[in-house]
Amino acid sequence: MTCPFAATGSALDQAPLAGPLPGAYPEAVNARYRSIEDPDTVRAILSRPDVFSPANALSTAVEPEPAALRILARARFALPEVLASASGPAHLAVRRIVAGFFSPAKVRAQREPILARVRGICSGLEPRLRNGESVDLAVELAAVIPAEAMSRLTGLPAPEPGRLKAWSQDSLELFWGWPDAQRQLVLARSAAQYYSWLDASVHQGVQRDDGNLYATLHQAGVSERQIRSLAYFLGIAGQETTSMLIQTALHAALHDHQWGALARADTAATAARGLVREVLGRASSVPTWRRVAASDARIGQLEFAAGQQLVLRLSGGKLGAAGDDSLAFGYGIHRCLGASLARMETELVLAEAARCLPLAVPDGPPAPFAHLLSFQAPTAVPIKYTAKRMLP
Numbered sequence: 001m002t003c004p005f006a007a008t009g010s011a012l013d014q015a016p017l018a019g020p021l022p023g024a025y026p027e028a029v030n031a032r033y034r035s036i037e038d039p040d041t042v043r044a045i046l047s048r049p050d051v052f053s054p055a056n057a058l059s060t061a062v063e064p065e066p067a068a069l070r071i072l073a074r075a076r077f078a079l080p081e082v083l084a085s086a087s088g089p090a091h092l093a094v095r096r097i098v099a100g101f102f103s104p105a106k107v108r109a110q111r112e113p114i115l116a117r118v119r120g121i122c123s124g125l126e127p128r129l130r131n132g133e134s135v136d137l138a139v140e141l142a143a144v145i146p147a148e149a150m151s152r153l154t155g156l157p158a159p160e161p162g163r164l165k166a167w168s169q170d171s172l173e174l175f176w177g178w179p180d181a182q183r184q185l186v187l188a189r190s191a192a193q194y195y196s197w198l199d200a201s202v203h204q205g206v207q208r209d210d211g212n213l214y215a216t217l218h219q220a221g222v223s224e225r226q227i228r229s230l231a232y233f234l235g236i237a238g239q240e241t242t243s244m245l246i247q248t249a250l251h252a253a254l255h256d257h258q259w260g261a262l263a264r265a266d267t268a269a270t271a272a273r274g275l276v277r278e279v280l281g282r283a284s285s286v287p288t289w290r291r292v293a294a295s296d297a298r299i300g301q302l303e304f305a306a307g308q309q310l311v312l313r314l315s316g317g318k319l320g321a322a323g324d325d326s327l328a329f330g331y332g333i334h335r336c337l338g339a340s341l342a343r344m345e346t347e348l349v350l351a352e353a354a355r356c357l358p359l360a361v362p363d364g365p366p367a368p369f370a371h372l373l374s375f376q377a378p379t380a381v382p383i384k385y386t387a388k389r390m391l392p
């Protein structure tokens with residue numbers, strides 16, 4: 001029998017965007033984007049935002065259908081450049097305000113609430129597992145923790161978890177996927193609904209004088225239209241990406257037999273830190289990001305024509321082989337503002353879930369990964385209880 005994880009024997013080898021990028025993308029995407037996989041070239045591109053602009057950060061990966069655009073237009077859906085896709089002083093001004101909400105001290109203060117929540121969820125799962133039920137940690141844990149942390153940090157409400165998950169996944173597929181014409185209509189309707197929810201949430205937020213993120217941006221002169229664009233990006237960037245990272249880390253912990261080390265008090269912190277680093281280097285939830293050449297340019301032997309669209313590898317490939325997670329959150333002036341939050345959340349969920357549910361084992365073979373242009377994660381993390389305690 002051949003091993004399903006031929007490269008290193010790890011469940012992370014299944015990650016579809018860990019291997020050569022053009023091999024994972026459909027022709028329509030490869031025709032539109034040039035994949036850049038060499039880490040030094042990627043770093044050089046990310047350090048020149050004047051030449052390699054982030055303006056395409058929130059574009060659709062393939063040409064949108066006019067009927068889908070009409071649905072979005074009816075909802076007055078618009079994503080003006082404000083943070084991830086903006087450049088220059090306007091980008092920096094907004095970035096500085098948003099960064100203030102995710103300072104090291106504020107992120108650290110989330111430790112206890114996150115631990116308490118994971119403990120609470122696991123104590124509800126324990127009796128179900130003891131009863132012989134299978135539970136999906138992607139739904140029970142990964143989908144819940146990041147949205148709640150974001151809500152506490154920004155001072156803003158989140159939609160209820162099921163709705164948020166459906167809206168986020170639909171928006172990811174609409175902007176980073178290759179949906180056919182019919183599917184685009186379904187996704188555009190969902191994105192329009194999410195946008196309407198955000199419209200009301202932004203409007204209420206800016207009117208409350210309680211220091212929430214939207215009110216703070218508005219007081220600094222950022223328009224409600226721009227705040228809606230930022231909220232749409234942050235809803236995806238701050239929650240769904242972290243949920244997907246937690247899913248991948250739980251998947252690897254269970255299938256690569258690291259649950260025992262995570263469950264033990266003396267090894268938990270080191271095991272969690274090492275596993276999160278490994279996942280980020282080899283199979284991150286955001287293994288690529290986009291740029292567009294604003295003018296003709298050259299990096300080493302490579303030439304770039306103005307207007308050329310690029311997909312840059314941030315995880316997997318050579319980075320994965322070297323165990324290098326230094327690009328996983330981007331690089332330079334647009335580097336992710338939630339990097340330490342995402343790492344901490346994932347480490348805490350891993351260690352606390354293993355401590356609370358030490359008898360958990362995977363329920364069945366590893367679930368397949370789903371992927372888009374810039375995102376990947378296993379579709380589920382089902383567990384069941386075993387009578388035998390698993391220790392390394």
Ligand code: HEM
Pocket residue numbers: 046054083084085095098102237238239241242245284285286288289314328329330331332333334335336337338339341342
């Ligand atoms: C696993 C979780 C996450 C991953 C892998 C990730 C990854 C990334 C990447 C690759 C970028 C683009 C960097 C670039 O253009 O050079 C980015 C930007 C960003 N991320 Fe994250 N992110 C994650 C979680 C979060 C969280 C929890 C937040 C919450 C604050 C967040 C907020 C942002 C923001 C605001 C930007 C845009 C920064 C700017 O344009 O100045 N991300 N992230």
